[in-house]
Amino acid sequence: MGQRRPWEVDDGLWERIAPLLPVVERRIRYPGRKRLDDRRVLNGILFVLYTGIPWEFLPQELGFGSGMTCWRRLRDWNEAGVWQQLHELLLAELRARDVLDLPRVSVDGSHLRALKGGDATGPSPVDRGKTGSKHHVIVDASGIPLAATVTGGNRNDVTQLLPLIHAVPPIRGKRGRPRRRPDVLYADRGYDHDIYRRQICELGIRPLIARRGTEHGSGLGKNRWVVEAAFALLHWFRRLRIRWEIRADIHRAFLTLGCVIICWRRLKPSLQ
Structure with a gap:
């Protein structure tokens, strides 16, 4: 065979x-x-x-x-919500098998070109003002994507911090109430705004965000690298390296499907 x-x-x-x-x-x-x-x-x-x-x-x-x-x-x-339901189903299975590490999460954003324009696009400040979009991802401590969103390339990462947190679905898989909120959130200097720190604390989450204007070497990178690894896996799918879809919902469908495949790859070894 x-x-x-x-x-x-x-x-x-x-x-x-x-x-x-x-x-x-x-x-x-x-x-x-x-x-x-x-x-x-x-x-x-x-x-x-x-x-x-x-x-x-x-x-x-x-x-x-x-x-x-x-x-x-x-x-x-x-x-019909198939991709989102499938993502939540796999997250629940991952949690049931103790593969998810939910107390600690990391967030980040990544630019990509949007060659045909459309919804959720904008002039990219890192690509000479060319039309682009951004992927925003929140992952657990092992790099498994919990939620992902798409915005225009001109949107500041920090503006999507709370939407990302709220996009994490209630994750079942254990007895008791579904888990939705982490204990600690890691982020880089792009998210260093005190107003957002306070809002995160109000959700019962401890923000560990690198401070702007300080030297590198805070030590947070040893926890944040997993989100960069998640982007590498997502952008290994060629359809997610460059946005070809004019309709943002179609591109979001591809992005969620990419998260689903990553979750399935992590789940399969625990099923054997």
């Missing part, structure tokens, strides 16, 4: 995705063309995520269906 290609959904992940997909009843009268198998279409979506290939160039011979079919399913499943 040949080696599974990275964009091919394995049985374990498919068992978790399939129950979340909305059921589409085929019309009895005027049924039209038979609906393409969901798993094949998902493989096509992942092929685009991994390779960055334009939808219209999706190889038909691989059985994915047309690029438009894959795009529509990505859109419809995103609107």
Whole structure:
């Protein structure tokens, strides 16, 4: 049996995705063309995520269906909340198996070009004012993404600090109430604003944020490096290195799907 290609959904992940997909009843009268198998279409979506290939160039011979079919399913499943539900499901499983380290989290942002413009874009201050977006990510102490958002490239990282914290879903997997808030939050100098420190403290979280104007070597890097590692994994997916989508919701769907795959990779060893 040949080696599974990275964009091919394995049985374990498919068992978790399939129950979340909305059921589409085929019309009895005027049924039209038979609906393409969901798993094949998902493989096509992942092929685009991994390779960055334009939808219209999706190889038909691989059985994915047309690029438009894959795009529509990505859109419809995103609107149905499939990717977010799947992310929360995997986070709960990771917590149940003691893989998540939730008391400590790190946040950061990363620029990327948005070549076609669209929602949640803006002139990037680090790319000569060219149109861009930002990925904002919050990860646990081991680098597992808990939530990710997309904004314009001109948005200051610190403005997304509280939205990121609130974007972390209630994570189940243990007896008792779901865990949502960390104990400690690490961030770099870009988040050094006292007003946000106070707001974080009001949420019951201890902020450990590097101070601007001080020398490097605070020691916080030994805890914050995991968020940089998470960005490296996310941007290993070529569709997330450059934003090609005009619609921000489609790009967010890809970003959440990237977080899902990272979570699944971390979960699989604990299942064996």
